[in-house]
Structures are given as structure tokens and as C-alpha cells.
Amino acid sequence: MSQHPYLFKEIEANVQAIWEESNAFRTENQSDRPKFYCLEMFPYPSGRIHMGHVRNYSIGDALARYKRMRGFNVLHPMGWDAFGLPAENAAIQRNIPPRTWTIDNIAHMKKQLKKLGLSYDWDREVATCLPDYYRWNQWLFLQFLKRGLAYKKGGLLNWCDQCATVLANEQVEEGLCWRCKSPVELRSLEQWYLKITDYAKELHDTLKELTGWPEKVRTMQENWIGPSTGAHIDFTVAGLKKHLTVFTTRPDTLFGVTFVTIAPEHEEMEELLSLSPNRDLAKAFIHETLHKRTTERNAELVEKEGIDSGVRLVHPLTGETIPLWIGNFVVSGYGTGIVMGVPAHDTRDFEFAKKYGIPIKTVISDSSNNPLQTQQEAMTGPGILVQSGQFDGLKNDQAKIEITRYLEEKGAGRSVTTYRLRDWGISRQRYWGTPIPVLYCDGCGMVPVPEKDLPVLLPEHVSFTGKGGSPLAEQPSFLNVRCPQCGKDAKRETDTMDTFIDSSWYFLRFTDPKNTEMPFDRLKSAHWLPVDQYVGGVEHAILHLLYARFFTKVLNDIGLSPVREPFQSLLTQGMVLKDGSKMSKSKGNVVDPDLLIDRYGADTVRLFTLFSAPPDKDLAWDDKAVEGAYRFLGRLFQKSQELLTHPGFQKRASFTDELPSELRLVRTKIHETIQDVTRDLDGDAQMNTAIARLMELLNTLYSVDIQNGAAERSVLHEGLHVTSMLLSPFAPHLSQHLWSSLGEEGLVLNAGWPKIDQSALLRDVVPFIVQVNGKLRATLMLPPATTEAELKEQALQDEKVTRVLEGLQIRKIVHVPGKLLNFVAGPG
Template sequence: MSVPGGEWSDSLSLYQKESNARVLPLSQNISGTKLEAQRQILSSGRVPDSDRIGEVDIPIDLIPEESLSSLYPFDEIETAVQKRWKQENAFALRDQPSKKTFYCLEMFPYPSGRIHMGHVRNYSIGDALARYKRMRGFNVLHPMGWDSFGLPAENAAIQRGIHPAVWTEQNIAHMKEQLSRLGLSYDWSREVTTCLPEYYRWNQWFFLKFYEKGLAYKKEGLLNWCDSCLTVLANEQVEEGLCWRCKSPVTLRPMEQWYLRITDYAQELLDAIPDLQGWPEKVRVMQENWIGKSEGAEIRFSVEGSSLELSVFTTRPDTLFGVTFVTIAPEHPLLEELLPLSRQREETESFIRKVLHKRATERNTEPGEKEGIDTGLRVIHPLTGDHLPLWIGNFVVASYGTGVVMGVPAHDERDHEFARKYGLPIKEVIAPSVAHEPHAPEMAYTGPGRLIHSGAFNGLSNELAKGKIISELETRGKGVRKVTYRLRDWGISRQRYWGTPIPIIYCETCGTVPVPESELPVILPRDVAFTGKGGSPLRDSESFFRTTCPNCQAPARRETDTMDTFFDSSWYFLRFTDPSNTAEPFSKIAARQWIPVDQYIGGVEHAILHLLYSRFFTRALKDLGFVDSPEPFRALLTQGMVLKDGSKMSKSKGNVVDPDQLIERYGADTVRLFTLFSAPPDKDLAWDDKAVEGAYRFLGRLYQRVLELSRFPSPPPSSGGTGKTPVSSAQKPLLAKIHETIRDVTFDLESNNQMNTAIARLMELLNALGNGNPEKAEELPLLREGYTTLLLLLSPFAPHLSQHLYGLLGQEGLLLDQPWPEAREEAMIRDEIPYVIQINGKLRATLMLPPDIDRSELLKKALEDERIQRNLVDMKLQKEIYVPGKLLNLVVVPR
């Protein structure tokens, strides 16, 4: 069966044909027949898989809830199975040296208090894969933990008067209960919580190692600042340019922050992207673009009347003779030295304040209208000696390139727009290669060509001129060849409380002093007040802030910045490999055994920063000798979002579906099955209440079937549902279907985690098994084999019901410990296969015929069929289109 996009409609139509639901006369009172019809179906053991019972359309919301709950006792089953899993410690890693390893990891959650459907989908995908791999004979590491530092806990402390630690602990307890209720196969003995000292001490340890190697350093950077609260604000706390708490205007203020030199690894990170074959192409492209390698020249423009020079990076040195102005970022540190030289200082400073306020307002967005101001200063062209105006522009950012750009309005659209607005000169220096090539004079020309108005370089192609102009700059000491990256160093300082304290001490005598490793962890104190004002609460904790210098024992103070929470999540996958280790963050042996993670699963919103930081962290640790692998994740699956009413679920839109309520009504297996079946894992899932009902009815139907089958005498247990059960010729099609399903489901999971199509195949198998009759002794063994196989294949997706029904069929042990069924080639040999017979491309009949039938015999059989004969009356056969083993299409025209 083909299920485009994993839609329910195609699959359910198969069940409608086989539901054997009795047709109710339309003359009957519909409202009086709904419940009775449902009871008749339930008592027959046949469960409908759509909302249509015969000819009577019964809306879902009109079917009594007690009728739905009677399909199968999911609550009783799931409670009992989960109790058994817990008693038998079913999900603990069973590290058997003879087996291959498989590390399956979903991105761990922030403990916000409740899981949402996005969590459910992510974790259901991972759990299905982990269960499948375990049944395939792997040692499976499948852990879970909590990314538990962060701003929301601190905001809760300010707003609700509850300590972040208490708020976080309560949320973790509740969410852990929710995850357990879903039946997820996590090894909770490996649970990691990043806000606990036993974890964050290793954050501090890594920081010290990076500091020793020069990878951690401190420099000035721009931060959001509220003058009223006298505190730094995170981007999330700036709402339309105002402080989230007091509604005062927010400005950008330069302050010292700690950074990690991720740019030292820019080229390595870029070079390794093609090797990430298990990653989605879109994520690799996003990473490549974020790193953003550019090759060009760094050119120095001297400032008139000063010893200062401004460095400009450009990828277009061929346009150097077309520069008519230079623009500097409003936050550039050199402006402190330049502005005193300006005759327009007051106007310039006013413009800078306005732009920086807008930057805080429109954080992370491109400025709309290009705006600038002439500083009154001039810079000197490095080759022509021309004196050019120095402008400040809102479109230049200090953290990108050098924070200074050369304006070439004839050959850059942005510069052209800026020059026309402010009446600046436009000098053309590249003429199109072909004289008649169309070029609008009111627009910048950015194509190839030959240089004009460029002195000794006139007539050269612009590509050849690039290298020659750079060489001339180098000869004159005015520039160098340069490779730059869009990637900036990672700022890890946060002026907040709820994070890892940075292990640095400041001493008036000794300066910046790292905390000795023997004194780790630097514990986050509890004696703090949360007011949202006055900077980091850690400054007000005397027990924390005041300390002694480890070197000279003089009074000193601690660093009050805490670490970005991305630091926590950049190596947690390593801690999972050895979570109880108190002597080191993880052992090299454990890392060598499990890293890189075989399958990582999470949202595409983390495709850049989290994944890039994790890649950097792993490479840095490799260079420090802690790990062997340079990459953290071998394969990555970015699951699609869960949408409702055409948009992502969110409280603000009022379209959130509560997983707890769904589980209460339908059970955990239904919720899991729906999220896995309704769309391919990497595509968005459109919420559909009827599709949830469909998943529930499928499981109810399976329950009724196996319950009925279990009443018949049980033969000796087979070998996991794959034994060579003797069959008659009439049973061969069903035997073939069983083994084809094993083959196809295995392919779906192995090839690209296509769980939606795998589940569709299991639905087909249930249909095929429904044609059997357990009351016939000769059919019973194959039916038992078929249903046992179905339960084994279904168990990764609906583990509770599968385990329960597996026991009803007389099988012992946990499904997790059973071997995955193996498809037998000889069992898939059919005496007859279905041939589709079409007339002018439309299906008219399906004939069961030998697989090796030749074309002429197939045509003869088709023409003998009454359905085909009816459709050929007064028609003339023009030609036949024959596809061996599949179809025959008769092309006909009127006589």
C-alpha cells in the first residue's frame, strides 16, 4: 500500500472495506442507533476505523466517550506493563561486549513544567528507534536528562517569589512523570541535570582547560542595558525596545564579557561539513552559511590629521578605485578616539544613541531604511591618495568583518542606495565585458567586466585585477590578502544568577586568577534576592562575591557572570556515557565506546547554534586529548513541527493540545502511534482529531482480534513469530504477506526512519490477517504466527499493548529482549500475484495470476474477465501497455 505523506485517509479506506459493519436503515432514528451500532460492532470483534458505520455518518463528538473507552482497557494495560518494566529494570543499559553499540539520543528538554506535543513527537521517534535497535541485537544507550539552567527560572523567581532551584526541581519531577507515562525506554539511572553541582563542576573544569589553552578570554562587547533597573537584559527581555519589567527604553552598552575562540576552528568546522552524510542537507547548508567563509583583502585607510588607521575587509578589491566614502559601525570602539576630532561631535553622538536604541529594539533584524551621518572626518584612499568622507551607517555592525566598509556605490546595491539618498559621488570602475550587455544606469552594476578609471589596472578583467590590486596594496604596506568568516567568537557571559558560575577570581595584586581545580565546584549560592534590578544577584551574596586570592591570599572578588546555557548542552551527550564518574567528566574509554552519537533527534531550530557549539566543543576536547572523535553526532534527524489550524502550537494562539488529556482519553500508545504515523518524521505534522481516533480504533481492533484468537488452544511457542509454520497452498498468500511485511518494515526503519510507512504496512497486515478464521484448526497456527509477528513489529511504536497481547498469545519475556523477526525469501514466493488491469489508465479489475505469466496469456485472461468485457463494449483495442509482474493497460477507442 502506498501512503503519500503518511495520510490516514488511504489506510483507513482499506479498513472500511473489511469492517463488516452492519448497514443501518436510514429510516431509523439516527440518534437512537449510534450507541447500539457501536455496541454491535464491538460485540462482533470488528472495530471500524473511520467515522462511517454503513450508511450512517456519526460525528466523533457525538459518539459517547464511554463507547470509545470500551475499545480496549488501555489504562489497565499500560499501568500493568509499566509496572513490569520498572520491576525488571527493563530499560537499563545491558552492556554486552559481544554486541555492537547504538547511541540514540533526543535533545534533552528545558524543564518548563509540562511537555507539549513537540516533545511527544521527538521522544516517540527516538524511543521507537531505540527499541528497534535493541531488538536487532545492539547494546542501546538511550538516556534522558534536563537542560535546567536558564532565564525562565530566574523570571519565575522575580514574578512568583519562588527560588529558581525549587521551581526547577518541581518542574523536573512533573515532566519526568509525564515522560514515564508515555512508556519511553529511558535508562533513568543515567539521568543528567545540568543545574546540579555534580554536573556544572565539569562546566567549570572545561572552562579552566580552555582558559589554559587560550580558548577562553575576556573582551568588551555590547549588551542590552536598562538604566532604570540598572541591569543587563537578555534579548528575550527586550520587548519593542523596552525593558520587560519596568518598560524603560533599552540601550546597547559596551561591557566586558567572556568568549570562547570558536573562530579558531572555523575552517575545520567548515571543511568537515561534507563528511556529515547522516545530516539533512538543509542543516549542512545552514551551518556552512553561518560560518560564512569569505576570501578577499584587508585594506587600511589612514584617518586624515591622525595616526589612526581604519581596516576594511572586502571581497571586491577590484572595485577599490570606485570607493567614494567609508562607513563605520556606530558602536565601533575606535569612535571613542575619532569623535573628539570631529567638528560635528554632538550631532554624531546623538545619531549613535538613536541607532543603538533601534538596535536594541530591532535585535537580530536587518535595518529597514539605510541611515547615516557624516562625521566630518576624512580618510585617505590607500592607492589614489584621495580624501574621502567618513560616515557612520546603521547598516554596519562592529561584530561583522572589521566594522568598517568601503562605499562603492557604482557596484554595490546597498552603497548605491545610500549614496543616492545622501548625494554622494558614484564612480564607475567596471565596464560590462560585452559592450551591448544591458545595464541600467540608475542601478549598481555587480557583474563581470573590465576595469576603467582604475589607473594602471585599466583594461584588466575584474577577476584578474583582484590579485594584482592586493599585491600592490601589500607592496605599499596598505593591505594584505585575508580570509574572514561570518562566524564570531562565542560570548558565554550571562549577567544572570541561574547558570554555572564562571570560575575566575579578581585580585588587585594578581589580576585575573583562575579558581584552582581542587576548589571546584564553585557553588551557586542560595542566599540571593530576586528583584530584577541592580545587575546580577550574585553581587549581593557576600558569601559568594567576597573571597581570597588563591595565589597571595589577599581579599579578592569572584566573577559574577554565569555561563551561557549552550555551554551545558555542548557536551551533555558525553556525560551520559559515564554519568556517575566523580573523578572526571567522563572516561576516555566510555567516550571511545559511544561517541559519536549514532542517532541524534531534535528540532531544526537548533540547527545552527547548539549543533555548531557542540561540534566546536568536541573538536576542542579532541585537541585536548579527551575524546577521539572530532564530531559529536553521526546522524541527525530534525523532526517536523506539530501544527494545528495551520500554525505551530502555542498558548498565545490557543491551539495547544495537552498530551496528558490525550493519554487520559486514548492511552499512551494511541498518542505515540498517531504522532509516528501521521507524517514522515522530518515533515511537519498537521493535527487532526479524527486521525487520533483512527489510531485508537486500529489498536482497539488489534486488541479485539488477539483477544478472540487467545481463546483458542495454543500450540507450543514458536520462535518469536518467525518459525516455519506448515501451510497449505491456500495459506501461501498470507504467509507471503507476513514475511513481506517483515522485509518492508525493516527496510523502512533501516533506510531512513520512515516510521509512517512502516506503520501503514502493519495496518495492511492486520487487514490480511482478518481474512483468516481461527475456528479452522488448519488456519490457527499461521494466524498465531502472523499476529505474533505483527506484535513484534508493532512494539517499537505501541509498546504497551504489544507487550500485553504478546503475553495473551502465550509468549514469555519482554518484547524488548526478543529478536527482531527475519524475513524468509522462500516464504515470500507466491503461486499467484495481483495483476492490475486498466482500461485507458483506469483500474477495472485485479486478477490473481502466476508471476511468470507471459504477455499474451495475461491479455487472454484479461479479455475473458466479465468486468473487462463490460467496459470493452463498442470499443476497439488500439494497443496494450504491459509492465511485467504488475499491470496491463488496454488503450481503447470507440469503434
């Protein structure tokens, strides 16, 4: 047993009591110090934190503590993303009301987070399931509605049967529900949308301004928003006084169109089929296609199928009659939901035309392609236009411009930029979410709930059958209401809001969480926004981050948000892996943070997660590395106890005028460590290398024998004093304990960052590497200005070097000033 056991449980409990008693992490709204808003993505209250939470919050906490020590006024809040389907599932499985289940989980997880010693201002805590929060969801919805940014319409929507709810496009991942991984199908429903497409261009164009975001996240958002520059071209419908508009990025191939394909779910389909002699066959094909799982329909390898609708279109430039096909590969969510078929110059169209015997017409030629011969494959590269009337001979890039211009002159087309991004469907047929604040009156139609009547409260006593659908529709006390306009009977909307609404503005609420008059005060939000450092998983790169950017822009237009971008710098931490896979209960590879904290202490758990990998890389679980972090903290504690229990210990370090060279080197290491750790944290937050430097410093401090005298004790005191400060962001409990033990008052968190003694950085001696034929043979400690001749002389006096050179002739000497001498030697 060691002489001074590292009593982490006692230390951590005492330090946490000090923090609690002094309200150590409370944020001042008014301060002369520069502000720093540090935020980690808030958790869903599932009941227990996992190692992913520990890593995420340890990273954020280290940054928050560091910035506070560097003189910033830090806002570091925490709350709960508390609505969502799991609470309803728990109600079904356990017969527990969702609110009870959620509030109990919040209490437990809050206790766990406090046990980790995270520096949150709990006075700013929010829970999105409470009326004082979701009231403002409803108020914001009404502002969107006033500005035409919220609307309701019917259509084919993504439906997860397992969750019994609609999903936004962003929540369908490879045809599966993002939450439960069940296949998603299309279902005809009415639902509420937010017009995020009104902001598509700005959301895309301002990505380049987010220089503090990882490039991969910006690329993911850019691809999701998906701008495409091309043309809208109008094809007249034969027999109807109307036209269908296609979107194409290849107007240069317009003369090669031999068919047009429309999405089965297109809103014009019913009217078009009224003209069709094939309407029964077409309807059967549409029914079959739309009832296939979206996984099947969207998969690239699925065979492309279609049917001739029987409707004919008129080519806008040639006047030719073109068949309108219905295809399983066209979706209404891209472009106009109608595409022109150019089989000679599009691989998919070529395969489709070959399958159904549709003509193929070549209109672009290169030197290896004769347009009069039968094509064996689509020619998709650049070339010269042929069989294209007045545009023959143009290069296809120039033809795109000229043909589009000609269409505009004829009123049959126009240049456009379209986006893959669709409007955000926010209706959910569930209970545990924010009620949508509208009602329906037979006389007045859809009526917004007056702002004075907010919040529309969720009833707490509802029955859950597990059969899907919202229980709100079965609650007369909720459903039935008087119309505020005419006083007659009306019905409430029973859909609730997508829970991503909650997280789209919570960072603004944290700036003013107790406000009962507005979602937040603009002046307070102006002080804190944008969030200086946001930390969270890359899995939220599209969903949450895109929606939060959208909300921020809308709220800025409304006059609420002081900024148009919410997050200045984004750190996407890597996953915690065990046995090569992400930790999950289903894989049986979960490590319980509570058990680790009980065995090793919170500081050890935090230190391990920060040291074992750079913050943005995946962390591979390693039991030995956990024990290594524990041993490091234990050794630091031991060395401090060695000093503190020495009879000659003094509470302040004092140095004699002249220190021996070996102690001057120790001081140099101390101040180089301050310099290097500061550089690591100011740069890319490389906490792993910062901690490695502290481990190196501790090894150096262990070389100091305090039995030798007061000078040694003074240098060791300085080293431990600096270490207690530098370690504070990573292992705050032990750091505070050392700080107090060394005789310092108050909190190390408020002590500022250690200052560098520039004179200590001037080394009297530095290490010179001596090699023979490139292999290290000796390290000599000599003055930095040592010349090549002096270095050679010293090296040839070293026993290890002379032993290797015995019997060899020195043929060449390689000298790197201030660093290295290499003897190139061979047989004499």
C-alpha cells in the same frame, strides 16, 4: 460493547511494571554487540511535557528499540537542561526558590515520560542545575581559560531589558530576544567570551563531512559562520601614525573609493574623534544610533544615515584624501567594522552617496555603460576596469587578484577570508546558571578559582526583586572571598554562564554520568561517541548544534573528546500544528498529552505522532487520526483475543506441508511486511509508512477465519507473532502484551528482529490488473509466469470485463508482464 475490550490502562501499567522490575533499559558499557547511541535533545523542565516533546521522544524511542532488536547495544539516556531564566521568573511570580521549582518540575516530567513507556536508561539521568554537573562546566571553563579560549572584554552588547541580561548574537532573532521576543538594544558592558572564532574555518569546512545531517541545517550553519573571501586594505589616517583596515570582497573597485564608513561602536572611535572638528556632532549621531533598538538599526528597509566624522584617510594607491564617515548601516561584528564606499558599483553606497552629495567614480565598464556619463544606478555586474591606473583593461575577476597582489607588495593589503561568526558571549547577569569560576583581587587582578575548590556553589537562599541584574551581587556570603594567591580580600564574579554551555557537552557526560574525578572517562566516551542518531527541532540548527560542535573540537584538542564531531546523523522532526499554527498556550491550541494518554493510552498517542506524518515533516493535529490509531490497536487486540480464546489455540504455530493458496498469500504478506518495515526503518526512518504496512497486514489477518481449522490458526498465530515484534518500536506496551500472550518468554525488546522466510516471498499467484481503456475492471490472481495469451483468455472469461467490452471492438492490447493487461477498445 465489543466482546474483548482493549483494556489499555491495565495492559500499559502491567508492562511498565515488568520493565521497571527487570531494569529493562539499563545500558551495558561492555558488550560484544555493536554500539548505537540514540539521543533526543533533552528538555527544559518547564513542568509539563507537550506534544512536541511526545513526538520528538517517540521518534527517538522507536529508533532505539528498533536498533536494540536488530542486535545493537543501545545507549538511550535522558536528562534535564535545567538552568535558565524561567526558573527565576517563577521565583519572582510564585515566591518559590528556583531550585525547588526546577526539581519539582523534573519529578513531574519524569513521571510523564515514564508513562509514555520511553526506553530511557534512567541510571544515567543528569540535571544541569546540580553541582555534580555544573562543577564540570566550571572545570571546562578553566581549561578554556588556560588555552586563551576564554577572555573578558568590554563592548557594546545585545541587551534584553525584559530578561535583564546580555544575549549572544545567535540569540537575537530579527532584532528580538530569542526567548521573550522583546526588542533588543545595544548596551556598553564587560563580559566573558569564548573564542569560537578560532574554530570558524574548521566549523565551516567540516560541514561537508556531516553527510548524515539534513542539507538545510548544514546550509543554515554555513550561512551563519558566513565565510567571505576578499582583502584587508590599509588606509592611513591623516594626522596619525596609524591606519584603518577595511575589509572588502571587491578589491577590483579600489580606485572607485570616494569615502570610507566606520561603525559607530568601533573601538578606534574615541581616538579618531580627537582629530575631528565635528566631534560634538559626531558624538551626538553615535549616541542616537547606538541607542536605537537593534531591530531598527539592522532592518534592511531602514534608511541609511551617516555623518562626516571630519577625519580624513589617505588612499593606499592614489594618495587621494578620502573622508571617513560614520554610518548606521555598518556594524563592528562584520569584517573589520570599516567598509570602503564605492557608490558607482554598490547599490547601498550609491544611495548613500546620492543622499549626501558624495562623488561617484566609475571604474568598471561594460558595453552598455559609458564611464564618462553620470550614472543613474550602481553598476554591480562584471566588466572591464577603467580609470584604475595600471589595471585598466583587466576583467574585474582578474583585477581582484592583481590589485590584491600589488597591495601585498606595497605592504598596504593582503588576501583574507573573514567570517560572520563572532566570539560567543557567555556572561549572563542572572542567578540561575553556572557561576563563572573567577574572582577579582586588587593586588592579583583576575584570579581563576583553583580546580580543587570547585564547584563554586550557587547560594540557595537569595532574594528576587524582579528589577533585573544578578542577585549574586547582593549576596555578601557569595561575593566576598579570600584571594587564593595572596590571601587578601577579593570579590567573586557575579555573572553566570549562558545555559547553552550546559547543552554543549551533555552528550559526553551521558557516557559516564557518575564520574567524580573528571567530566567523563575518555575510554567510555570513545566507546559511545559519536552519537549515532540525534533527534531534535530545526530551531536549534544554529545555537545549540554549532556550540556543541565547537565544544567537541576544543575537548578533542584538550585530549578529552575522542571525536571532533559529536553527532553522526541528525533528524530534525517537524512541528506539531493545530489549526494551522504551532501549538502554544498563547494561541489556545495546546493538546494535553496526559489527557490523551488517560483517554486512549500511551501506545495510541505514540502511534498517532509517528503515523500521521514523516518524522521530518510538520504534523497537523487531527482528532480523527488519533481515534484511528486507537481503533487499529483495538482491532489488533481483538484479533489476538479471537485466537487466544479459541479452543484449538496452541502456543506455537505449526504448518502442514501444503497450505491452501489463500493462506500461502497471507504468509507472503506477513513476510513481505517484515521486509518492507525493515527497509523503511533502515532507510530514512519512514515510520509512517512502516506503520501503514502493519495496518495493511492486520487487514490481511482479518481475512483469516480460524473456525476453518488448524492451518488458519497457525497462519494467524505467525501473523500476530510477527506483528507483535514489528509493532514493538511504535506501540511497545501492546506489543509486549501480545508477545507474552502468545506464549513467548521474556521481553519482545530482547527477542531480536523477525526473520524473513524467503520461501514465503515466492508467490504462487500474484495480482494482475485488467483494464479497459485505462480503467480498472478486474484483478485476477494468477501465477507470476502467466503469458499474455493466458492472461487475455482469463480476462475475457471475467464477467465484469466482458460486460464493459460488449458492443466494442478490441483495437489494441497493452501488456505489462507480471502486472497488467489493458484492452484498448472502441465502437465496432
